[in-house]
Every structure is written in structure tokens, then in C-alpha cells.
Amino acid sequence: MRLGLSAKFTVTVLVILICTMAANTLYFLGTSTRLHEQQLLERGRALGRLVSLISPEAILGFDFLLLNDYTREVSSQPDVAYGAILTPQGVPISYHVDTNDPYVRKRAREGGSVEITELIKKPEGVEDLIRLDYPITHNNVLLGHFLVGISRESLQSQLRRQVVIQAVVMGAIVLFLSAAIYGAFRFNVLFPIRRLIAASREVGRGRFTAVEVRTADELGQLAQSFNAMAQEVKEEQAKLHRQANFDALTGLPNRMMAFDRINLEIHRARRTGQRFAVLFIDLDNFKSVNDTLGHAFGDELLAAIGAKLQESLREADTVARLGGDEFLILVPEVVSEVEIERIAERLLQSVSEARDLNGRKVVIHCSVGIAIYPDNGESVETLMANADNAMYQAKAAQEGSAIFFTEEMNIRLRERMQMEQDLNGAIELGQLALHFQPIVDTAGPRHRGAEALLRWHHPERGQVSPADFIPLAETTGQIVGIGDWVLEQACRCWRTWHDAGVNPGFLAINVSRIQFRKRFSKRLAELMAAYRIPAHALEFEITESVLLDDHHQVAEELGSLRALGVKLALDDFGTGYSSLSYLKRFRFDVLKIDRSFVAGLPTNPDDVSLVKAILAMAKGLDLRVLAEGVEHHAQLEFLAAQGCDFAQGYLIARPMSEDAYRAYLTNRQANGDASNLAVIHQMRAAKGRGQL
């Protein structure tokens, strides 16, 4: 059983009081008993002395009647059971027994003899009778004895009464004191403690109620300390609440708060039957701002955009920063999609406004995905996921646009997820394969090597385009494993061909930015050592996106690759930022002109101008240039005429399997120069037909 503080205190007080009172009572009774007994003895002694003093005359005069008077008078005294005068020989000559004495009556009731001859016998052990014996003398002659029997019975009954009275009084005192002490304890201790308990429970529930401080004692100090603590907890909780629910940079609600608000809105919408919209905003290319202008600038831009978004919306709307460059807008009580469209437009315009930050002008756009409750989901997670999905679709379709979520997006998403799952087992199931597309000199055209191209043969979908699964693999991180596989397969093939006496030239291998982050050079060194691959046999094609990452790390990794002696090619040049600063900062061996620029050659003046400019720049930087997507002879001739070093495309050869490429190489090697002549012949023949 668990006892409360009050019960424990009361029990303790009761025990102490009872023990104290009991000890006091015992002491009092003991003292009282001794006093009473002493009084009895004194009374007996007084009677004895008196009777022994006055009796000689009567004894000498044989005045038995007078002696009888004496004994009667003595025995009539309180607590005297008998008085007796005996001869020196012990013969009673006068006595009187008080038959009303409690001892005598008790003795009579118990069947004992109340004859004087029995009563005057010396008691054995403790008796209820005190027997006092006083000699009666005259001129030093013993005349007899006066015996007086003092009864303890009345004393004991008196003591019993006293015990009862004491017990009653003690009980009353104990009850009164207990009640008084309990009352004082309850008022002075228990109530303050209960107030503290109640206040602490309130604190536990998040309600900070100050405890009233009524006294300056320890409990008062405790209450003060509690209040101080509660205040600190309150402030700390407010701080934590702010940290937990608000974004420190923009002061906007964070992801958690956004979720709560959406959740609340869902509940309200369920009650009212109204609709609301969730707008997922992602800034386009914000990373480049961070990279080029610094993170501090990026933070300022985010804060400015957050403030702008808030200005652009109604008070009832919620703007939250989900993290990074992602914002969320909650628009309650939506009447129509048109209204949302207008809001989205306003947001797009607000974000796209040119900003002057720290003296630098910056323009940034955003993509917006919109999900509407309950049409696009009835839970926070669904709405968020769908809005996010729509945002990605918007970003994929056209940056700086807003798109409503549709079910098709989900279908695509599911397909993407299925593809992701399938891709997990693609290597083990042997569904991946490397194909090789030859690279030749434009002037020769002499064989130089081949680009290793990844192919995925899906058992259900058939051939899956790398354009479909490579971005997905990069997103999911699967590209690391796949890239490693590609690298090893390429090394293995090269070694196999070389060992077979076939000269495969170099192999150009695409490297993802994700691979680049994972100490690619270290793995390459291991494989080169394992397969005894010479450095000139490998060329790695890197897109500009790789260079967008941390410059230091990229430079370090590129330096490591250079140290291995392999060649580096900048892939898809012209399609991205085509920042000349990259070419200056990082040293490449080859520039690959994207097929989109080659396609319009030699007739499209823009493509012609662009390709000429790239070639001129490359020459200036001492870079060799490879044009991909060469499908027509005119293109090849143009490129050769303009000084492009290498060509790759269907005109030369389509990508082919490992075995086909080996056969291609064997055949080329068997024909020697004829091989090159055959190609030229083939090219001329194609020119004659007007097609490749």
C-alpha cells in the first residue's frame, strides 16, 4: 500500500504522541502508585503509632471494649481492612475486620477466610494487603502488638480508574494534538506541496502557472525556485518551440509547422467541406547562386524570397520554408483552380523580380507544384508528395512554371519507382551491357577508340534508354554501383581485346557527378592495376554538372585522375553553362561538341558559327575537339575542314556489342590501312547516294 505524505506524517505524529503519552502515563502512574502506597503506609504507620501509644492503659486495665473501639475505629479508616491487638503470644484480644473493605470482600468472594487469624498471617509474595505490626509497650514491657492491615485493593481500583481516565485523557490529547499538528501540517506543508504538484502537472501539460509564494520558509523558497524554474522552462520551451517550428533563416514556419498547419487545415476542411491548396516551390538553379555568389549571399536571397512570398499572400495563407531552396504555401478556402493559378502566377512573379543584394543584382526563378485537398490527397503526406511531384514536373517541363498535380504524374512516378526497383537487380541479372561506338579522326578517318555506352535490356520493357534510367540512377545513388560496373567491364574488355592481339584504341567512359564524389580515382587506380590498363587507353567524359560541385574536391579528383595519366574530356559542351572559367580552371584534353550543334551542320548558320567558335576556342586553349552525332558526310567534311579532331556518330559506326566491336576491330586490323580506305570508300559511296 502506498502511503501519502500526509498519512506518513500523521502516523509518525500519532506514534510519537502515543509513545510520549504512554511513557508519561506510565511514569505518572508509577509515581502515583508509589505516592499512594507511601500514603497508605504513612496512614498505617500513623494509626499504628497512635494505637500502640494509647493502648497500654486499656490493655493493663483489661478494657477490651476500649480496645475494641480502637480497632473498630482503625478499621473504619479508608483502605484499612482490619485492626487487631494481639498479646505478646499472638492471641488476638481485640480486633475488627472491615467487611466492607474491597480486599476483604474480594477475599470473601473468592472463598478465602476473612477470620482475623487468617488475615493477620504474614502474606507470602506480593499481596493486596500491607501488614503493619506495631509493638505495644509500657515501661519497656511488651504488652502486645497492634496489627493493621492496609488494603491495596482500593488503591489498585483507583489506579485502574486512573488508567482509564488517563487513557481517555491521553486519547483526547493525542487526537487533539494529532488534529492540530495535522491541520498545521496540512496548511503549512501539504497545501503548498499540493500547489507545487498541481503547478508541476500544469507545467507537464505545457501550461506555466506561477505558484503563489505565501511564506518565506523552505517551502516558500521551493515555490520561488519552482517559479524560476518554470519560467526558465517556459522560455526554453518557447525557444525550442520556435526552433522546432520555425526556420531560423527566414523566420517562416518550418517543415514541421507546415505539416501541422496542413493537418489542421485538413481537419477544418473535413468539417467545413472546403478545399485548400498546397503549393510546393523550389527555386531553379539556386545551387549555382550559392556556388557562384557564396552561401551567405544565398541565405540572404532565401530570406528575401521568404519575405516576398509572405508579402504576396493573404494573412490566412501560410508560407513555410521546408529546407534548402524549397518553400511551401498553404492556401486555405480555395474556391477554384483559377484562383490558385492567379496566386501561383503572383508567386512566380514575386520570386522572379530582380533583386539587388549587397550591391549585386540577381534574378532567380522558381517552379511551383500545386496539390489541392481533397482532389489530390486527403493526408498531409499525400498532398506534400503530390505537390512535390508536380513541382518536379514543372521543373522538368519548363523552369519558372507552375503545374497542377495530375494522376498521370503519379503514374509516371510509380513507373519511375518501379524502374528504380528493377534497376537494383539489373547488374546481378545480367541485364546491363556495354556497347561501343567507334571514334575516328576526321582527317583520316583513322580509328582512335570508342565510347563505352551503357545499355539496359529490361525483360519486359526491352531496351531502356540511358536517358531514362541514368538520371534516375543518379537520383537514387545507384549510379555509383552501375558506374563501378561499367568501369570494370570496360577495363576487362580492353584487357581481353588487348590480350587477344586486338588494338582497341582508347575507351571513353562517362563519369557521373555522383561517382566523382565517391573517390572515383581511387577505384580507377585499383582497376587499372588489376587489369593492367595503360593510362592512354582510358578517357573519361565529364559533364559540366560535375564541375558545379565543390571546386576544391573536383579539382582534387581531377588532379588525381591526371596523376593516373588518363585523358579527360568535357562532355556535351555547349549545352550547359559552357563556362569558359571551367576550361581555364580545370585542364581537359578533349571537348565534346554536343550532337545538337552537329545536327545543323553545315547548313545551319547558327550551328556553323557556334561550332566554329568552339573549335577556335579549343585551338586557343590547346584542346582537341570531338564532334558527336556525325551522321552525314557533309558534317564530317565540314568538321574536318574546320579542324575538328575526332568524330563519332552513325556515319562512322553505330554503337555495337562487345563481340561486334571485337569483330569490328579485328576486321579493321586485318585490313590495315585498307580499313581506313574502306571507310573512306564507304563514305564516298554514301556521298554518291546522298545519304549515309
Added chain:
Amino acid sequence: MKTRSTTRRNFLRGAAAGLAGLAAGHAGLGRASEESLVLGVFPRFSASETTTRYAPLAEYLRERLNRKVVLVTSKDFQSFWRGIEERRYDIVQYNQYHYIRSAKTYQVIAHNKEFGKSTIAGALYVRKDSGITSLAQLRGRTVLFGGGEDAMISYIAPVYMIMQAGLRLDEFTSQFAINPLNSVIGVYRKQADAAGSGDIVIGQPAVKSAINPDELSLLAVSEQLLHLPWAVKRTMSTPLREAIQSSLVDLENTETGRSVLKAALLTGIGKAEDRDYDPCRRMVRLVMGHL
């Protein structure tokens, strides 16, 4: 406690009256004996008890005689006897032996009636378990007599019977209790072998309450002797003597007289003549050897 209080009150009252009487007596005897009569009572009881018992009688006689009657108590027998010898008492009550001794100067006129009887006999009591069944067995034994050697009923009469049985005074031990009642109680308490007392003592309430009389037996009883005598000085005039005698004898005939008797614990007073005490004289002569 009530008994004690009453006793104390009576004692105080008696002492006060005695002192007053003594003062008055001395004054009367010296100044006008014709006017005041002195009533002397032998100290059978304490002075207070005596006063309590006989003050009403003195008052009664004053009214009857139309003369002042002063009750005089004595602290002991010696002083009382001196009063007899000095003839200080006009009217006196004492025992038979006293009267016999003072018969030359005092003339008996009446006697007490106690418990409805005019006579009383001396008696000897023994414990039934003592084995004593005859007076002769008292030889060498101790006899506890009530009062002193001048006690007519409790000493002289019992000794007379013992001597009549052939024992001499020195053949038994005489001890004396303060009164006849105590002599009987003393034997009961085995303080003596026989008790010399009056024949009515055994029936007294005081004795009955103190002992179990059934454990005692009456060894011998004397002839009946006239109760305590009332005497007047022989020099008193006849009319006064007769007036006193008639006043005493008339007590039991009036309401007032009966209350006086009741106070004195008497049932009556009868006439007496000197020869009524001759049996006593016979006993005294034998026991005392003189008269």
C-alpha cells in the same frame, strides 16, 4: 464516626456541667446548705457519661424539691470516697459496698431498678472449652474481676462464692478489668480463666457485640442482691428525706420521670431500707474480713 462525635459531644457537655456543678457545689456547701442539695454519683462511668445520665435527674429533683440540686462527679473513687467521708453529698448513689461502709453517716432510701429488676447477682464465667466446671477448679487459676476490690457484684460477691467453695484469697490470682463487661470479654479472649461479674453482664449488648457468649458458661451465681442504693445524709431532715425518696420512687410514674430514668439507663427506682443490704454485709464481712 457518628459514635465518636456523639461521645465527644457528651463528654464536652458533661465536663462543662461537672465543672459548673463543682463550682456551684463548693459555693453552696459553704454558703447555704439549706438551699442547695449536692447529688453525688460514684464514678462508675466517666464524668461526662455520669453527667449525661444524671443531670436530668438533678434537674428533676430541683423541680420537685424546689431546691437547687447540684450534680457532682468525681474523677476517681478515691476523690469520691473522700466526698463521702467529708459528707459533701446530700444525696448519693454508689454501690452496695460503699453504702455499707458509709451507713453511719448516710441512710439508704432507694435502690435502682435495672432491666426491670431490683436485684442483681454476682456471677463467675468461664470458657466452655476451659474444662472448669466447679468453683474448686479455680484454685491456682486467674480470675478477672470487673472493677476493683470494692466492686460489690463483680468482686465481693464472686469472691464470696469462691471462698464459700473453700478457696482462700491466696489460692487464686485476682486481676481486675476496668469494668464487669471487660472481665467477661477478657475471659473470652483467654486473658483469664474465670471472670467475676454480674449475672446480667452476659446479656449486655456491648458484650454480645464483642464476643460470642455461647462460648462462655456460667460457673456460679450468687444470691440476688438489691441494686445500687440511693442514700441521703442521716442529718437530713425527715421531710426532705421523704420528699427525695418519694420523688425518686415516683419517677417511673410520670412521663418526665420515665425520661429521666431513660437518660440514666434505669428502668425505675424503688424504696430501700438499710436491712435490705444485710446480705451484702454478710458477703463483705467474709471477703473483706471487717465491718
